[in-house]
Amino acid sequence: MAETTPDERKRRLGVLFGGSGLIGGTILNYFKQRRPGLADILAPNSKKVSLRNCNDIRAYLMTVKPDFVINSAITNIDSDSQLAFEVNYNGAVNIGRAASALKIPYIFFSSAATLPPGKNLTEEDQLPLTARLSNYAKSKLMAEKTLKYMHEHEGLDYSCLRLSVVYGNHDHKIQGFHRLLFSIADEAMPVLFTKKGTLHSYSNSRKIPYLIHHMLDNRDEFSGRTFNFVDRDPVDLGKLILSIKSHLQLKSPRAIYVPYPIARTGKNSVRVLLRLLTKIGLKASLPPELMFLGAFYRTQTLSSERLEASSFVDPLPDETVHSRLPEMLSYYLTRWSHQNLITTFDEKLHFDISIEKDFEENPQALLDSIHLDATAPFAAIAPGQEGFPGASHKD
Template identity: 55%
Template sequence: MTPAITEKTGVLLGGSGLIGGTLLYYFKTQAEGRINILAPNSKKLSLRDPDDIRRYFEKAKPAFIINCAIAAIDSDPQLAYEINYQGTVYLAKAAQELGIPYIHLSSAAVMPIGQNLSEERRLPLQAALPNYTKAKLMAELSLEHLSRSRGLDYTCVRLGIVYGAHDHKIQGFHRLFFAIVDQSMPVLFTTQGALHSYSNARKLPYFIAHLLENRAEFSGQTYNFVDPNPVSLSQLILTIKSYLELKTPREIYLPFPVAQFGMEIMARLVRLITRLGIEARMPAELMFLQNFYETQTLSAAKLRQSSFRDPDPEATIFTELPELIQYYVTRWEHLNLIKPFNKEFFDPRRRAEEFLHTPELLLQEMHQESDLPFLKQCPLSNPPRGEETTQGPGK
């Protein structure tokens, strides 16, 4: 007789974000029957409350912990400290005392400017660092300390600029994408030679699953999880512009001092508008404006030399663009965040136009279709690539 496979229970924090949601969907579909994932939201488990964490893990007793949760990148010092740093340490202590692996998602924000940066390259800890960067850097340092002093079994996965479909927040790369689609970027806020590393959200679950199954190799290690080839920011912006057949942004490179001055003026206007009782704020990503003008590429050599094998080595930000454009443009249209694009491309059956202009005809069509079988029209296999379920605290 074949022995029964024992189902493991894992806890994932930050399940509502792009990364956490993608991981959650993977474990719910690809590892069904082998792994049960718990994804508590902040009401069930607050990373700011150590008693919450103690009670939850004493009861759940999971086989591993994955932490994707972060405070917003422009959070104040207290929130950044409590969630991005203190919460990380509490989770790591829980994992160490339970004797289980702890997987921590970190960021290239903790690394300096430069090319082909190895995992060992990190910024020095200084008070002047942005709150987000400082907290993520301190988290990495404390995980290393707990590994040396207490035997914590952890792996730190450091991400570049993350891209992927089904992120319901406009943040990170998707903030840049939105600015292009919304035609609110008149010129290029970068230099012609600025290169960056990108991380494919769709591939990450395969790496997480692999390192959980191979702890001897990956325990106590940090890995840059990025696509092998860096990307020119200007080339990426112009490619998106070409796909959408837009006139802007113009291929004019705005010098950083001019861009910085413009952002300062805009920040003052936002503060004035806020005093008038109108809710307004600058995009949080603008705190990293200087990074748009500087090259930072992460080495993927350590990842490539590991036992992990890329499930889709040909996939890059450029090959994924058509899917990303179709998903996000359609979504932002539905939310009335952007002006409508070509309806025939995004709504081939023209149902949205019928709903708007001829609802009685649409009603008649739907009633006629009610005589047809329903379930046989729908695929019963897995949802399209990149589909995700989102739960838990925000990322």
């Protein structure tokens, strides 16, 4: 790879780890579509640069010499301790070491998993670091602590954004809130597995790139600081589930709140069943919606005061998970129907009916019709046409 120095480049160059994920994809899309010309973003995937490998990180960043680096990579939420430690913690720290050496800003994403239950939790709140934490929470909490330490002792210019329940399009792994949407749409939730009045904070993925952009432009204000990034008003989980159900015009889940001890007994029974299946050679794991059952029964809300008091201006102040529901439901239901993950909404999501019919029943006729009029080179990029490289030069 050819080396360039920041002075030789016109636009800022950023490196983004985790660019194929929900948050990373949204950031990439912002810099490519919404703010083209602002910065070039390189987003190597985990095959090219694995955060498990310190040499990968160092060699890549030292060669590219970016102007800033963003880390939204994480390993799967249920990974074992080694993978969680290597990717979520060690990877995050090694990026910090490179950023420190290059003297560039480093934007790191953390999670409300580092926080206890409770209301209006601030950036100063943290869980105690104990052996009992999940691998995910432990690795994120340790990363928060080490990056702060590196800021204080090594002058690392970093900012930490703590997210809560994230909502937005392009979650291709169907995790967190989108797993909840999926379970309801798939009619796999007969009743409410939560307690009346349980509140959570929600983070709007669409707004995140605006904040990153602003933070990169205002390092004096944002360097060395953690910010909770959540919508101001917490969301009642039971009411949200019932609202999704009503948008989808489904009969379930019924408005019956299942007490936690009963739900936990059900979860433990599934766990025993899965262990038995493993013994006869069938490998299956606990559905993600059951893994975090406890969180459905605990209120956890984060204060957005610190960010509101900063110079950042919310670009979409009225947007909430409730206001975005119709658009997100349409996006995910279309996607999941096409992927044959759910069948309930097939009838509403047909693409051009004649094409679909021909594709299914008479592919030769469809092929012939396409050969007749839809295979010519795109006019705008054919030689001699405006827009084709070199078309305006007469040699």
